[in-house]
Amino acid sequence: MRSDSAGATHKFATECRRQGVGFSFGFAVDARVRDAVDTLNLADAWYPAIDSGGGIRDGAWIAEATGLVDLSGWPAGTRLILRKERPHPGAQLNFTDADGMRVTAFITDTPNGVIDGQLAGLELRHRQHARVEDRIREAKATGLRNLPCHGFDANNAWLEIILAATDLVAWATLIGFTEHPDLATCEIDTFRYRVLHVAARITKARQIRLRIDATWRWAAAITAAWHRLRDAFP
Known part of the structure; x- marks a missing residue:
């Protein structure tokens, strides 16, 4: 089950675990995550991200911050993965961006060795959930944006x-x-x-x-x- 940070609730994660479904949820970049980024930068603990073809993704790096942030409220085995990357040309930086890098985070309960590419593979899998937005745009272009009737049933x-x-x-x-x-x-x-x-x-x-x-x-x-x-x- 993949979602952005809107789906990252304790109840949803617990229900996924109860149903035997793994999860990968976006995670808010708060003060705890920013502190973890600083620690990872000092330790030079970042690894290159990969693209959909398995090659190195230029200007993007991955690191695990599971031991740097308290995740005790989440199901056992939950991991915190961070990505930092250079913003696209013309992109507006946020206050939370560190050293000119855009930082995003997600949590997952997928253990090591399940996904090819280790951390980079987990990040690629999570990033690919953005195709949902493509499907929504496609549905709107097919007629979803034009609800033609006044009645709910119609x-x-x-x-x-x-x-x-x-x-x-x-x-x-x-x-x-x-x-x-x-x-x-x-x-x-x-x-x-x-x-x-x-x-x-x-x-x-x-x-x-x-x-x-x-x-x-x-x-x-x-x-x-x-x-x-x-x-x-x-």
């Missing part, structure tokens, strides 16, 4: 339609466009233009055929995806 039905549509698009890209990352990872507006709005006809004779304008730039990719989807759901 808008609830609209919400279910939007969620179904985003699920269908996600599965279509995952199954059908694995060999075309420009289509598999594009935003919904781009996917709608390139794939969903293409002029085509479904014809039925001895076989069901999807006829697409052969001059369309992504016609071959759409055709291959059509066959993969039909094979996946015969």
